[in-house]
Amino acid sequence: MNTKPAISEKETIQFRDVSFHINDIPARAIVSSISLAVSHGETLVLLGRSGSGKTTLLRLINGMLFPSQGEVVVQERSTREWDLIRLRRGIGYVIQDAGLFPHFTVAENVALVPTLGKWDAPRIADRVNEMLHLVGLDPREFAHRRPRELSGGQRQRVGVARALAADPPILLMDEPFGALDPVTRAELQREFSALARRLGKTIVFVTHDLREALLLASRIVLLQGGRIVASAAPQEFLRLDHPEARAFTSSLDLLRKVPTGTP
Amino acid sequence: MSPWTFFIDHRVEIFSATLDHLALVLIAMTIAILVGVPLGMFIVQRPAMRSIALGIASIFQTIPSLALLGFLIPIPFIGGIGKRTAIVALVLYALLPILRNTYVGLTGIDPAVLESAEAMGMTRAQILFRVRFPLALAVILAGIRTATIITIGVATIAAEVGAGGLGTFIFRGVALVSDALILAGAIPAALLALLADFLLGLIERRLRVS
Numbered sequence A: 001m002n003t004k005p006a007i008s009e010k011e012t013i014q015f016r017d018v019s020f021h022i023n024d025i026p027a028r029a030i031v032s033s034i035s036l037a038v039s040h041g042e043t044l045v046l047l048g049r050s051g052s053g054k055t056t057l058l059r060l061i062n063g064m065l066f067p068s069q070g071e072v073v074v075q076e077r078s079t080r081e082w083d084l085i086r087l088r089r090g091i092g093y094v095i096q097d098a099g100l101f102p103h104f105t106v107a108e109n110v111a112l113v114p115t116l117g118k119w120d121a122p123r124i125a126d127r128v129n130e131m132l133h134l135v136g137l138d139p140r141e142f143a144h145r146r147p148r149e150l151s152g153g154q155r156q157r158v159g160v161a162r163a164l165a166a167d168p169p170i171l172l173m174d175e176p177f178g179a180l181d182p183v184t185r186a187e188l189q190r191e192f193s194a195l196a197r198r199l200g201k202t203i204v205f206v207t208h209d210l211r212e213a214l215l216l217a218s219r220i221v222l223l224q225g226g227r228i229v230a231s232a233a234p235q236e237f238l239r240l241d242h243p244e245a246r247a248f249t250s251s252l253d254l255l256r257k258v259p260t261g262t263p
Numbered sequence B: 001m002s003p004w005t006f007f008i009d010h011r012v013e014i015f016s017a018t019l020d021h022l023a024l025v026l027i028a029m030t031i032a033i034l035v036g037v038p039l040g041m042f043i044v045q046r047p048a049m050r051s052i053a054l055g056i057a058s059i060f061q062t063i064p065s066l067a068l069l070g071f072l073i074p075i076p077f078i079g080g081i082g083k084r085t086a087i088v089a090l091v092l093y094a095l096l097p098i099l100r101n102t103y104v105g106l107t108g109i110d111p112a113v114l115e116s117a118e119a120m121g122m123t124r125a126q127i128l129f130r131v132r133f134p135l136a137l138a139v140i141l142a143g144i145r146t147a148t149i150i151t152i153g154v155a156t157i158a159a160e161v162g163a164g165g166l167g168t169f170i171f172r173g174v175a176l177v178s179d180a181l182i183l184a185g186a187i188p189a190a191l192l193a194l195l196a197d198f199l200l201g202l203i204e205r206r207l208r209v210s
Helices: A054-061 A084-089 A106-110 A112-116 A121-134 A152-164 A182-199 A210-216 A243-256 B003-009 B011-045 B047-062 B065-072 B083-107 B111-119 B124-154 B157-161 B167-175 B179-207
Strands: A013-021 A029-038 A043-048 A069-074 A091-095 A170-174 A202-207 A219-224 A227-232
Touching (some): A029 A054, A043 A054, A054 A069, A054 A170, A054 A202, A084 A091, A106 A112, A106 A152, A112 A121, A121 A152, A152 A170, A152 A182, A182 A210, A210 A243, B011 B047, B011 B124, B011 B179, B065 B083, B083 B157, B124 B179, B157 B167
Parallel strands (some): A091 A170
């Protein structure tokens, strides 16, 4: 039985002076001169406005994109040297629309990576049950449903369960709660924050929501125009002087100053 | 003679012509599916080939069926008088809807689904056969359904090149100005088309994944 994850647990992700240009034209840089190390067990949040290059950084980690300059090193090996299929099977991936397979049941969706890894059937079944419990879905009620029979929040829960099923040491999340209604979003954020602490995975989480970043991050990296402009622990982030950081913190202040009924 | 008595008197010939007609359609559709679906899968992987393949298939569709049969007769190996020429023409007609729907079905899949398939470490072949193809199946089948109905209709004209089938009655009926003869070909052909539409529609609905 193949119980060993493809990626050993001690290692980290490193961006070594990475730039990415569309069609390798430097004038069309999406991200420039990124140097960044993600250590084991850390929840690194990439924060930035739309178009700041957050998603590009995520896709450089699992070899969906390759750097135009520099290199991205996962587990001490450049993504260019990795067998991409093996690399990706060792990295959980959750995106905004969950991307569940509509023709698969919930159980089949969660079982996907273990099935690709040729686990035996009873072990897959156990794992699917375990994962669904982990994300707060009763397998008896949900295992045989199709994604279209789920609410948005339930779909994201399945997405998280699917990403964790093969026990990958690394988890990449691209605004996973971005499309949910505010109440469900807050619920999932709280649960996921507890889950992340318990699992000890190395997590890279993309968001444009500072509150989410503060709740989940062990470190926040702020991106602007494809460059890192600040990197700080959540408590420090609120005291940063950088104008873009202040722009984000003042968006929080705005929320606090919402009129409460009295002028 | 009323059409009804004509049908009763010639029920054996009508039935056997219907079977001939059905055989023509089934052979042509089998070939068209075996060519069109893999070709559709191929042009998804090779976007440069897409407009060429779809363009050629569209051109065949614009040629009037009688003219297409005429063009085919002098061509060696595939032409001549008889079933073979008719089948070639029917395949050319059936190709476009099958090819187009295969392409549209395979490319019209939610990008989020394809992105997660890729990110989870599925190979290109796994994505094609386990994700794209099952999700495209209903759309591909819709193309097959359209192609079948076109083929049943066009196959009546194939009688003109001696391929047999229900068209034999229609052409004879036109020549003899006999409504009964024309109807003896037209009614079974229409019923075949309706039946095919109904049955394939049934399968299509079962395959549809919303």
